[in-house]
Amino acid sequence: MHLTKLNAGSKILVALIVALSLQSCGPDRLDDYGGESFFLVNQDGQEVTFPDDFEGAPLIVGFIYTNCPDICSFITANVRRIENAGTYPDGTQFALITFDPERDRPDVLKSYAAAFEMDKAPYQFLTGNPEEIERLMKRVSVRKAISSEQETENGDSVYFLSHSDKILLLDSQSRLVFDYGGSMTPVDIVAEDLSQLQ
Amino acid sequence: MKSLYFGTLIIFILLIFTACQQKSDNQASTNLMEGEGIEVVDPWARPGAEGRMSAAYFLISNFKSEDDVLISVETDAAQNAEVHESYEREEGMMSMREVPQLDLPAQSTVRFEQGGLHVMLMQLNRQLSDGDTFELTLTFENNEPVTVEVPVRL
Numbered sequence: 001m002h003l004t005k006l007n008a009g010s011k012i013l014v015a016l017i018v019a020l021s022l023q024s025c026g027p028d029r030l031d032d033y034g035g036e037s038f039f040l041v042n043q044d045g046q047e048v049t050f051p052d053d054f055e056g057a058p059l060i061v062g063f064i065y066t067n068c069p070d071i072c073s074f075i076t077a078n079v080r081r082i083e084n085a086g087t088y089p090d091g092t093q094f095a096l097i098t099f100d101p102e103r104d105r106p107d108v109l110k111s112y113a114a115a116f117e118m119d120k121a122p123y124q125f126l127t128g129n130p131e132e133i134e135r136l137m138k139r140v141s142v143r144k145a146i147s148s149e150q151e152t153e154n155g156d157s158v159y160f161l162s163h164s165d166k167i168l169l170l171d172s173q174s175r176l177v178f179d180y181g182g183s184m185t186p187v188d189i190v191a192e193d194l195s196q197l198q
Numbered sequence: 199m200k201s202l203y204f205g206t207l208i209i210f211i212l213l214i215f216t217a218c219q220q221k222s223d224n225q226a227s228t229n230l231m232e233g234e235g236i237e238v239v240d241p242w243a244r245p246g247a248e249g250r251m252s253a254a255y256f257l258i259s260n261f262k263s264e265d266d267v268l269i270s271v272e273t274d275a276a277q278n279a280e281v282h283e284s285y286e287r288e289e290g291m292m293s294m295r296e297v298p299q300l301d302l303p304a305q306s307t308v309r310f311e312q313g314g315l316h317v318m319l320m321q322l323n324r325q326l327s328d329g330d331t332f333e334l335t336l337t338f339e340n341n342e343p344v345t346v347e348v349p350v351r352l
Binding site: 067068071073077111114115116143153156162163164166181183184 | 244245246249250251252253284291293294295296312313316319320321326327328352
């Protein structure tokens with residue numbers, strides 16, 4: 001069968017199969033964050049530059065906000081479970097970055113990290129000024145929007161966000177290896193991908 | 199080439215069918231074998247920081263021959279507790295909506311699970327850590343309230 005004899009639909013299908021085959025074998029990267037720097041602060045108030053300070057080893061990074069009861073706790077727990085799997089290259093780092101910097105200040109992130117027993121290396125919880133966080137979220141294609149607001153019994157107002165559900169795997173050169181559904185992707189798949197970055 | 203198209207089409211249909219089947223399984227299953235009244239089993243909750251959020255999950259079964267409705271949830275672990283449901287608002291965007299009253303059809307089980315139905319615990323009165331427990335009381339339209347002890351786990 002000659003490719004030239006196939007119709008347009010068949011050629012597209014063949015091209016798709018070839019592309020998928022190559023992707024499964026090759027070291028192609030989906031994006032490269034190495035050319036930019038984002039100035040953040042971690043749960044201890046220390047300045048952290050993303051992704052510069054993480055270069056030299058792979059990075060698992062999830063995106064959360066701490067007023068999220070369900071999906072973000074799932075993402076956070078998944079990052080922890082990926083680390084607990086223990087099948088990662090030496091020096092691998094694990095970070096969670098808030099997209100709600102107005103409320104998630106370092107002390108809030110520290111309490112949140114402590115609740116998940118993640119207030120220690122190799123985990124970091126990161127926030128920043130709202131403009132810097134917005135710039136970062138745009139770069140990594142994390143979206144958010146206020147979805148609802150409600151008053152609690154003591155009169156406080158709490159708002160909730162619709163948001164992307166995402167965990168990223170970056171290689172040691174800050175290149176995007178995979179973009180996962182943060183709460184949905186089985187942890188063993190991410191751990192397996194991470195273990196391939198030796 | 200036609201057989202390749204048909205093969206691809208069948209795989210897509212099977213994938214869609216499987217996804218739909220999983221979704222419906224999450225909501226309710228029928229034909230319960232044994233039990234009495236309303237039973238709540240396998241409760242658990244995520245950790246959470248004081249003043250922040252957590253969520254509780256469990257299986258709730260209505261073994262009666264009449265339908266019932268979950269009308270409220272209460273706990274001393276948080277200032278507010280409400281039934282909510284996470285859902286995918288659009289591709290890749292997760293959102294959440296309140297479920298003011300949850301139908302519990304006769305002889306059915308409803309699953310509260312991550313990424314779906316959950317009891318949202320707002321403004322925790324204390325930090326909830328792995329190994330902690332708290333009580334959660336569920337109130338129904340046609341049944342006595344049920345109180346369960348909820349363990350916190352990572």
